[in-house]
Amino acid sequence: xxxxxxxxxxxxxxxxxxxxxxxxxxxxxxxxxxxxxxxxxxxxxxxxxxxxxxxxxxxxxxxxxxxxxxxxxxxxxxxxxxxxxxxxxxxxxxxxxxxxxxxxxxxxxxxxxxxxxxxxxxxxxxxxxxxxxxxxxxxxxxxxxxxxxxxxxxxxxxxxxxxxxxxxxxxxxxxxxxxxxxxxxxxxxxxxxxxxxxxxxxxxxxxxxxxxxxxxxxxxxxxxxxxxxxxxxxxxxxxxxxxxxxxxxxxxxxxxxxxxxxxxxxxxxxxxxxxxxxxxxxxxxxxxxxxxxxxxxxxxxxxxxxxxxxxxxxxxxxxxxxxxxxxxxxxxxxxxxxxxxxxxxxxxxxxxxxxxxxxxxxxxxxxxxxxxxxxxxxxxxxxxxxxxxxxxxxxxxxxxxxxxxxxxxxxxxxxxxxxxxxxxxxxxxxx
Numbered sequence: 001x002x003x004x005x006x007x008x009x010x011x012x013x014x015x016x017x018x019x020x021x022x023x024x025x026x027x028x029x030x031x032x033x034x035x036x037x038x039x040x041x042x043x044x045x046x047x048x049x050x051x052x053x054x055x056x057x058x059x060x061x062x063x064x065x066x067x068x069x070x071x072x073x074x075x076x077x078x079x080x081x082x083x084x085x086x087x088x089x090x091x092x093x094x095x096x097x098x099x100x101x102x103x104x105x106x107x108x109x110x111x112x113x114x115x116x117x118x119x120x121x122x123x124x125x126x127x128x129x130x131x132x133x134x135x136x137x138x139x140x141x142x143x144x145x146x147x148x149x150x151x152x153x154x155x156x157x158x159x160x161x162x163x164x165x166x167x168x169x170x171x172x173x174x175x176x177x178x179x180x181x182x183x184x185x186x187x188x189x190x191x192x193x194x195x196x197x198x199x200x201x202x203x204x205x206x207x208x209x210x211x212x213x214x215x216x217x218x219x220x221x222x223x224x225x226x227x228x229x230x231x232x233x234x235x236x237x238x239x240x241x242x243x244x245x246x247x248x249x250x251x252x253x254x255x256x257x258x259x260x261x262x263x264x265x266x267x268x269x270x271x272x273x274x275x276x277x278x279x280x281x282x283x284x285x286x287x288x289x290x291x292x293x294x295x296x297x298x299x300x301x302x303x304x305x306x307x308x309x310x311x312x313x314x315x316x317x318x319x320x321x322x323x324x325x326x327x328x329x330x331x332x333x334x335x336x337x338x339x340x341x342x343x344x345x346x347x348x349x350x351x352x353x354x355x356x357x358x359x360x361x362x363x364x365x366x367x368x369x370x371x372x373x374x375x376x377x378x379x380x381x382x383x384x385x386x387x388x389x390x391x392x393x394x395x396x397x398x399x400x401x402x403x404x405x406x407x408x409x410x411x412x413x414x415x416x417x418x419x420x421x422x423x424x425x426x427x428x429x430x431x
Contacts, residue, residue, distance in 0.1 A: 005310055012036065012313035019318065035316050043312030047304040055298070059290035061119035064271045065104065066289025069097060071278035073271075076100075080241050088148075088191065089141050091131070098127035102145055109153055109385070119293060121149055121390070122397045129398040137402040138395065140198045146394055147190035147409035150348075150385045151417060154183045157382030160358070164378055167362045169369035175378045178424035182383035186417030193412040197405035303396030307388050311349045320345065335422040336376075339367060343377040348387035348414050355381065372425060379421040384414055 019032040030038075085092075085099055092098050101124035108117035128142050129135070138146075157179050164172035275282040314320050324345065328338030336344065339361060347354040358381045362369035369378065387410045395403060 005306060008310035008314050011319050012310070012317040015319040015322070016313075016317040032317070036313055039312045039316030040309055043309040044305050046312075047308040048301055051298070051301045051304050055294055059293035060268075062123060062293030063286035063288075063290035064268060065101070065120060065123055066285050066292070067275040067280055067282050068104070068271050069100070070280045070285050071275045073100065073274055080238055083238055088144065091139065091141050092128065093131075096127065096131070098124055098131065098141075101127055105149065106153055109149065117149075118393065121145075121394055125394045125398050129400070132398075136400060138400050138404045138406050140194075142395075142400065143198065143404055143406035143409060144191065144194040146391060146406045147194045147413055148187060149394070150387045150390050150410040151183065151186040151190040151413040153187050154179055154383055157378075160378050160382040163359060164362060164369045164374075167359075167369040169362070169374075171370065174370075175375060175382055177428050178375065178379045178421065179382040181424040181428065182379055182417050182421040185420030186384060186413045189416035190409055190413035194405065194409040197408050200405065299397060303392040304389075307392040311388070314349070335426050336418070337373055339373045340376045340380070343380050344418050347380055347384050348411065354386070375425045376421060379425060380418065383421060384417045387411060387414055 013036070016032040016036040023031050025031070085103070086094050089099070089102075101120055105117050105120035105124050108120055124145060125142065128139065128145065131141070132139050157175065160175060160179075161172045164175070272282050272286075275285070320342070324338065324341045327345075328341050331341055332338060343354055343357045343361065346357055358377050361367055361377045362374045367373050369375075387407070391403065391407060391410065395401075395406075
């Protein structure tokens with residue numbers, strides 16, 4: 001991460017410096033270095049505003065998370081998909097709270113609820129850090145979880161569908177099959193890359209090569225049912241649950257726009273009702289969880305400032321536009337036109353920047369939401385996550401500085417996701 005951070009800043013500085021040398025004073029446009037300086041200040045302020053904006057959302061969803069945890073929902077969900085999770089995360093005890101938190105995070109991402117997924121993901125990373133024998137260094141489980149999270153398992157990209165509808169699309173939900181194809185490809189790549197890269201000596205620090213006792217979950221985290229040897233549901237129960245999840249896909253295709261306004265209110269009402277039925281003091285427990293959310297939101301500010309300032313400098317310097325112009329000549333014949341290339345490059349760097357590019361592309365009369373480029377950028381937004389933002393927020397919440405192979409696995413998933421999106425738009429939509 002140290003190299004990536006320096007590289008972004010250095011490229012922006014050198015590019016702006018080169019333009020400054022040939023800048024003619026007195027022109028209407030500001031000097032390149034002046035633009036770069038302004039972008040640094042604006043990005044730093046924007047990072048703090050973003051973190052403050054997250055305070056309320058973090059408090060809300062971590063409060064709900066606490067209610068679910070106290071009621072035992074996390075253990076129920078962890079048992080439900082235990083056959084898969086145990087194989088993906090062999091270093092995490094099957095009924096540890098980290099399992100349930102990761103499941104809720106992936107579930108929120110699947111429904112396109114990015115704001116809800118972030119608090120769940122941070123809670124999962126905090127629980128994984130409790131199992132970390134080397135604090136400050138990412139474990140294999142942390143790296144895999146971050147890679148899977150950035151690959152963004154998405155069944156219902158609600159925000160993108162709404163934006164396409166507002167742009168006048170005749171079929172705003174037409175990106176559901178392309179999004180599903182792209183996200184399956186990127187998630188598969190994330191899992192394989194994280195498992196493979198963990199074996200490379202390049203990504204193993206001295207701490208990982210030293211033997212250390214395997215951490216055990218605290219006694220308070222154990223589920224009483226495990227004492228009787230019933231640590232998980234039978235396989236047929238998990239298969240039925242998986243079948244029910246798959247059955248939601250055609251429902252989402254047919255009724256996605258009608259259901260999307262119900263998701264967040266239904267999530268809150270459902271969690272609180274579950275807590276009441278489990279005899280949880282929902283108000284007190286919610287407030288306790290909300291306090292944790294407030295503290296976490298403030299703790300991630302320095303990490304957000306570092307990443308967003310570097311990205312803002314890259315955009316303001318004009319280096320990103322130059323990269324797009326050069327690569328567009330190569331990617332155009334491959335199905336990635338120059339109009340969509342800024343979206344592909346910006347999506348891992350800046351969520352707000354990518355969202356702005358998406359809105360400008362599909363609202364451009366020369367392109368529109370139902371063109372090939374419109375479908376492609378919509379699929380990019382719905383099937384991938386902001387890699388550097390997620391990395392900064394999740395690892396920043398647990399003070400991890402040595403990220404090992406997490407970034408490499410996440411970027412591999414991003415590249416595969418882009419390729420899958422191109423394939424899906426060319427063959428599924430016939431455009």
